[in-house]
Amino acid sequence: MACFRPLFLILVTAVCSFQAKGQLSPGYYSSTCPQALSIVEAEVAAAIKNETRVGASLLRLHFHDCFVNGCDGSILLDDNSTFIGEKTAAPNNNSARGFIVVDNIKAQLEKACPRVVSCADILAIAARDSVVQLGGPSWKVRLGRRDSTTASQSAANSSIPQPTFNLSALISSFSAQGLSIKDLVILSGSHTIGLARCTSFRSHIYNDSDIDPSFANSLRQICPRSGNENVLAPLDRQTPIRFDSLYYGNLLDKKGLLHSDQELFNGNSSTDDLVKRYAANTKLFFKEFAKSMIKMGNIKPLTGNSGEIRINCRKAN
Numbered sequence: 001m002a003c004f005r006p007l008f009l010i011l012v013t014a015v016c017s018f019q020a021k022g023q024l025s026p027g028y029y030s031s032t033c034p035q036a037l038s039i040v041e042a043e044v045a046a047a048i049k050n051e052t053r054v055g056a057s058l059l060r061l062h063f064h065d066c067f068v069n070g071c072d073g074s075i076l077l078d079d080n081s082t083f084i085g086e087k088t089a090a091p092n093n094n095s096a097r098g099f100i101v102v103d104n105i106k107a108q109l110e111k112a113c114p115r116v117v118s119c120a121d122i123l124a125i126a127a128r129d130s131v132v133q134l135g136g137p138s139w140k141v142r143l144g145r146r147d148s149t150t151a152s153q154s155a156a157n158s159s160i161p162q163p164t165f166n167l168s169a170l171i172s173s174f175s176a177q178g179l180s181i182k183d184l185v186i187l188s189g190s191h192t193i194g195l196a197r198c199t200s201f202r203s204h205i206y207n208d209s210d211i212d213p214s215f216a217n218s219l220r221q222i223c224p225r226s227g228n229e230n231v232l233a234p235l236d237r238q239t240p241i242r243f244d245s246l247y248y249g250n251l252l253d254k255k256g257l258l259h260s261d262q263e264l265f266n267g268n269s270s271t272d273d274l275v276k277r278y279a280a281n282t283k284l285f286f287k288e289f290a291k292s293m294i295k296m297g298n299i300k301p302l303t304g305n306s307g308e309i310r311i312n313c314r315k316a317n
Helices: 002-020 036-050 054-066 099-112 119-133 153-159 167-175 181-192 198-207 213-220 246-252 269-280 282-296
Strands: 195-197 232-234
Touching: 036 054, 036 099, 036 119, 054 099, 054 119, 054 181, 099 119, 119 282, 167 181, 181 246, 181 269, 181 282, 195 198, 198 213, 198 232, 246 269, 269 282
Parallel strands: none
Antiparallel strands: 195 232
């Protein structure tokens, strides 16, 4: 039996080395907080039952978090005396939502497993659970992220893609995060759910030519050239509370709500072909969306001894 002891030690050392290097893993909390996933799932389900729109909000929080210095929960931090955070950055101000749901999830997790589950991981799990609750695909969320202790309004302003971006700017924005053109088209499919404010689509409906005239006219009725900044319209005019592939069909019909959406189908073969592909094949879109979400969730996570596990997602410990 003694001959197996060195092998056992090698395996233990290898596992510890793997964890020390900060690799994310779906089973990260299997021993430290085995009920973590079920707690998040239950809270997300309850929140969406109360307000369907919040599912899209939670998915968006994860996206906007990962695009600013990595998936580190920085979007959840309130301003303090040392920094101005990301909540008031242009892409988030008066539009980022779901913070109370995250607070509720964190409170339940702190009761069950104090100081174990990070806020960054809560965002990743809640995004997946929101998609599933609204009829979309599931995937194994890789876990083990730690939380940042600071946030940056300026980084959010410069890193999060804007609704006015053209295709070249979108490609550059995603490329800066290690994401491909294919990832861009697939992750934009998250706009199959949720709403956008008049201020986000005004320029598209008044200034662009790549939009169906009747669609533009209908939107002008609720979004004048000035005023009504916070009036909302669905990103997917057909099924705004169901996660499906109709978003891509809207683009084919020149009925994308945002300028940045319609840019994906504007005569550029690199993205046009992908839009056509996903419009015709929901199963393929679901499969690829799961892959791209896993990829996005792996953008520069804090692991090992970096960062911390926040007790309150709104402030550093």
